[in-house]
Amino acid sequence: MSDLSVKRFRYVSASDAVNITLNSFDAPPRRIKIVSIDKAFNEILAENIVVKDDVPPHDVSHFDGYAVDFRDLRDASPSNPVHLRVIGSVFPGDDEVPEIGSGEACYVATGAFIPRNANTIVPVEAVNLIDENVIEVRFPPKIGDHIISRGSDLRGGEVVFKTGRVLRAFDVGLLAFLGFEAVRVFVKPKIGVLSSGDELVSSRFTSHSLMLSYLIRRFCGCPVDLGVVRDDRSEIVDVIRKGLKDTDCIMTIGGCSRGVKDLLPDAVLSLSDSNMVLRGLKRVPGRQTSFAVVGGKPVLMLPGLCQSMVVGFYTLGVPIIKKLGGITSQLLFKFKAKVVEDFNASFMPPFERVFFVKLLGFNDLPLVHLVTGPSMHRSVLIKSNGFTVIPPFKINIKRGEIIEVTLF
């Protein structure tokens, strides 16, 4: 698609744009690092994790109680309490287990291995202690009560996590439990963040760069601040060329529309080994979003209005990071919700329109309010929890209508 002009938009549907974009570059060879398990939260797993042995490794007790042979208690009742002799105790971590005989019980703590010949657990709450070594039971248990069988949690040989999973709190907990002290993870893709615009050069912090950096981090990229570049073609060329040396991808903000100072696409195309892959999305806000590959590396050009940048990032930036990072976990959470008011979405075919939504509560379905305002309005973003995409030829949204919402 090298015939794409930088000045003329050639709008592409969002779903096509994702495909075109992801097919236009190869993920770089992934670097792997080893992290200690207490630093593994939110890291991208770079190996399949195989469970070595069954979990639990033996039948264990689900309660603090007494391991018994259920046959000894068949006839137990309030009028016929049965007494059993307590011959010992087992706790989690004890590898040696005693054997019970007829008329005998053994104290077991939750998680302890089951003594030999025992087949049932009577919880402590269900016995009377007659003396230190004798318990009384007044109801017959069922065979197998409160025993967790070997391998019922995880099977030896089972692949419990696959490469590409972003590790959550519970995953890390399981890895520690399985005895892992460290784990192999992918080095997160370095994403250069570059704001453009003469008006931004003087400020110490760049609002859009900060937002984009946090979003990149939330989706498991590693943001690299490339600062602000003024609206000067050669300066832009220079900073992108240098920036690409130390990053896996650059995301630029602003300067990609068709105005006098919109120099980004032209500057990017003037770099050697550069190919413009996408020049515009059939989606507003964010329609100016453009994409090039430079020296094999993705360069995503996001529009400068805050809502447009956010839409461009969620549409193309998130899939790009997933591909670069080798991430297989689902990173976006979507659900259906009911709109609480009539709404006129100005007709603008062939463009999809994105509206930001605020969650209000729920009846059967979550209720959402559409938070609207020009694409440069920041108040819209700070009031919203997510967004919805309205198809090109739809104009009116009725109160009570059901829409799909993607959470930020």
Added chain:
Amino acid sequence: MSDLSVKRFRYVSASDAVNITLNSFDAPPRRIKIVSIDKAFNEILAENIVVKDDVPPHDVSHFDGYAVDFRDLRDASPSNPVHLRVIGSVFPGDDEVPEIGSGEACYVATGAFIPRNANTIVPVEAVNLIDENVIEVRFPPKIGDHIISRGSDLRGGEVVFKTGRVLRAFDVGLLAFLGFEAVRVFVKPKIGVLSSGDELVSSRFTSHSLMLSYLIRRFCGCPVDLGVVRDDRSEIVDVIRKGLKDTDCIMTIGGCSRGVKDLLPDAVLSLSDSNMVLRGLKRVPGRQTSFAVVGGKPVLMLPGLCQSMVVGFYTLGVPIIKKLGGITSQLLFKFKAKVVEDFNASFMPPFERVFFVKLLGFNDLPLVHLVTGPSMHRSVLIKSNGFTVIPPFKINIKRGEIIEVTLF
């Protein structure tokens, strides 16, 4: 409730337990620190943020285009194209704006202030450039087209964020835009994490401590690792007494049931100025969850089975952190979902039962599958996205029934 015995449970409903717990301690005087705006993500705001001046401070253009007086273009049509002379240009950041006269236009970039006497923007896409200084327009615009009026985003004097808000990416972006270089935030509450159990002493990483630490961090607490204590009453007393000196709260794991080695409640009560506030939840898993106040500081005793710990934490741990941290943002996301299979939830009044759920997709409503297994099964947690609470007297859940889900 100092008559609470440590050995006997006195189960309390989850909603009552939250009230009892939160009313039993005062939040400590909050410490405030100043963080640079680029470090403010996920921090707890400790001041109200007031917008100084209207945003935008003047009427601005929503598009790259030409500022005109709409009356000059009233009669424009394809058969009667109107030519206007371009007298200059304005970009974002330019404080000085020109004045247009009759038959004149001025180039404006997106976000630029509107030239005097102009009342309408014609986007660049809608004009033909006749020469460098003359544009041709073939359609009449409507007055006010593409002008964003002063103060339409935010009003000067408006309180945009209140104390206690957990700052998101967009919030930080807005703060930077408003000129903040630093912001006052609350020092996050220090939550001591203590695992108990002889069987855990030898492992380098403690599975449950890691999980709980990540969960605490996710809910804006600052976890402090207090290590592992063996099942020894005086050791427990010692580590809790010392731990409370450096933390705002301690959350213990394990040892709070009624077994032989369940020494936590007794040890906690033996500390001076200690009061047992809660001994058991009417909720399973997690029914052993207990709570004491020691020297004015909350001590949450969580059960040792992984699912029980998680339920106890989401039920009481999250509200405790919110109170200690002065957090007003909503930290848990709830929604309704449809169950995809019949399910028999064993009858266990007066206990609510918590089931973990996996999101499968959605029709009108999100579909969820109940992931079940004994409370010690870790596989249940790693397969789930959230949980649901089933009321005490409900047994059967039918396919298609609607339940409320809380996302992890």
